[in-house]
Amino acid sequence: MSLRWRLALLSATLVAFAVGVITVAAYWSVSSYVTNSIDRDLEKQADAMLGRASEAGFYATAETEIALLGEYASDTRIALIPPGWEYVIGESISLPDSDFLKSKEAGKQILVTSAERILMKRDSSGTVVVFAKDMVDTDRQLTVLGVILLIIGGSGVLASILLGFIIAKEGLKPLSKLQRAVEEIERTDELRAIPVVGNDEFAKLTRSFNDMLKALRESRTRQSQLVADAGHELKTPLTSMRTNIELLLMATNSGGSGIPKEELDGLQRDVLAQMTEMSDLIGDLVDLAREETAETSSIVDLNQVLEIALDRMESRRMTVRIDVSETVDWKLLGDDFSLTRALVNVLDNAIKWSPENGIVRVSMSQIDKATVRIVIDDSGPGIAEKERGLVLERFYRAVSSRSMPGSGLGLAIVNQVVNRHGGQLVVGESDDGGTRITIDLPGEPIRSGFENVDD
Incomplete structure (x- = not known):
């Protein structure tokens, strides 16, 4: 059953229950009022x-x-029993089983038969008066009233079903619109945002859906960017490797004649270097893709x-020395493998760019109650100020490093790891002009040194 029908039937059920309660209450109220009125009139006449x-x-x-x-009240029979008399004045009224006359x-006492309502009343002298009211017409009118109320109630239920269906249809229009938009996205594969109208629950649902579409687009x-960049970066070493391998094959097929041994050795070294470069690049691409889907969990x-x-x-x-000046005991929610690899990448870059006998300085300090700072300085040539933000982008390499081997993904991977853990990475200048x-x-902080961090 569709949501529209469920809402319509739910509203109809609630209305039917309310109408039923109101119908029963109305019939009971009218019936009680009529019988009470008859009883009061009979008692006044008896008095x-x-x-x-x-x-x-x-x-x-x-x-x-x-x-x-009796002629004046043609629907009422009257009998009078004087005290001590066995003779009844007026009509002879048959009474149901009752001990009232023996007392x-x-x-007073009220009796009900199939056709009459009987009031018996005795005063202090012992005189008893009996009034029997014919209830046939009254019961017929009450029955007609009950049928009318039942018809009205049934009509109300049918009307509620119709109105419930109309209300559900109108109320679910935004949901139908969202459904059509989702079907259109599925059909065309275009992640276009859906227009948001109003500020109700459907509007909030549409905004959340648009946020999901935005995340999917990003x-x-x-x-797409990763595939394009990877294809671009892999093209150059592949082309160069292919050329060198073709030369090596030519030399092998010709028995090595025509190419000096030094050049053959150089070609072999170039091929091995290019294979290493390719391997490193593919490893970095795998790490980058892994970071995009990784989740912190421990x-x-x-x-x-x-x-x-x-x-x-x-x-x-x-020949480079690493100097660790300060550390603190610190714990966080994250992925220890990714964090280790990120720090290895930063330290590897620092060592690679530091001169012979240089020093890589490492420190870890707490800067506030919820933040720790790791600083790694090298003694290399540094990065130009205008390029410090660019080196965090994928495949970007600073001008001074383009002659060196590398993929340009190291700091991008580190930055991605840091961001995923809710942190921030900043590239600056060390005290001696390095990075x-x-x-x-x-x-x-961990409060008792290297304790069990899960406690």
Whole structure:
């Protein structure tokens, strides 16, 4: 069943319940009012009759007065039982089982038969008066009233179904519009934003859907850009490698004649270097794609991550010294593998650009209660101020580094890792003119040294 029909039937059910309650309450109220009115009228007539019975000389004309009263109220039968009499004045009224006539105390009782409503009342002298009201016409009128209320209620339910369907149709128009927009996107594969009208729940749903479309467009753009950039970056080393391999094949087929041994050795070294460059580039592309889909999911000891990164750099130091001046015990929610790789990339760049016997300076300090800062300085040539923001983009390489091997993805990957962890990376200048990489990350200090960070 569609949502439109469910809403229409739900509203009809609620209306039917309300109409049913109101119909029953109305019928009960009218019926009670009518019977109470009849009882009050009968009691007034009984009081009047008992009052006349207490007057002297009443019984001489009692039959005549009761007969006249019976003619006036043709739907009512009247009987009078004087105290101590076995003779009944007026109509002979058959009473249902009742002990009222056996009692001697003053009071009243109302009896109901299939066709009459009977009131019996006794005064203090013991005189009993009986009024029997014919209820056939009254019951017929109440039955007609009940049928009319039932018809009105049923008509109300049918009208509520129709109105509920109309209201559901009008109310769900924005949802139908959103559905058509989604079907259009599925058909055309165009991630166009849907116009937002109003500020109700459907408008909020449309805004959320537009935000999702925006994220999909950005993801698709990044994917297309990555493929285009990767194709562009892979084209040059592939072309060069192909040329060198063709030369090597030619030399092999000709027995090595015509090409000096030094040039053959150079070609082989070029091919190996280009293969290494290709391997590094493909690895960086894989890392970049992995970072776009990675999720932070565990508590990370940042000091331990830094120590692991420093240990991995031991074999790459060569003549460059790494000086760690300060660290703090810090934990954050993140991915220890990605953070380790990011710090390894930064340290590797710092070592690569530092001169022989140079120093790479590393420090980690807390700058406020929820932020830690890692600073890595090298002693290299540095990065021009106008290029410091550009080196964080994919495949961009500073002018001074274009003659060196590399893909231009290292700092882009590091920046992506830092951003994914809610941090910030800034490229600046070190105290001795080299490059300074500043990484700010969120988290909190570990209060008792290298304790279990999950506690």
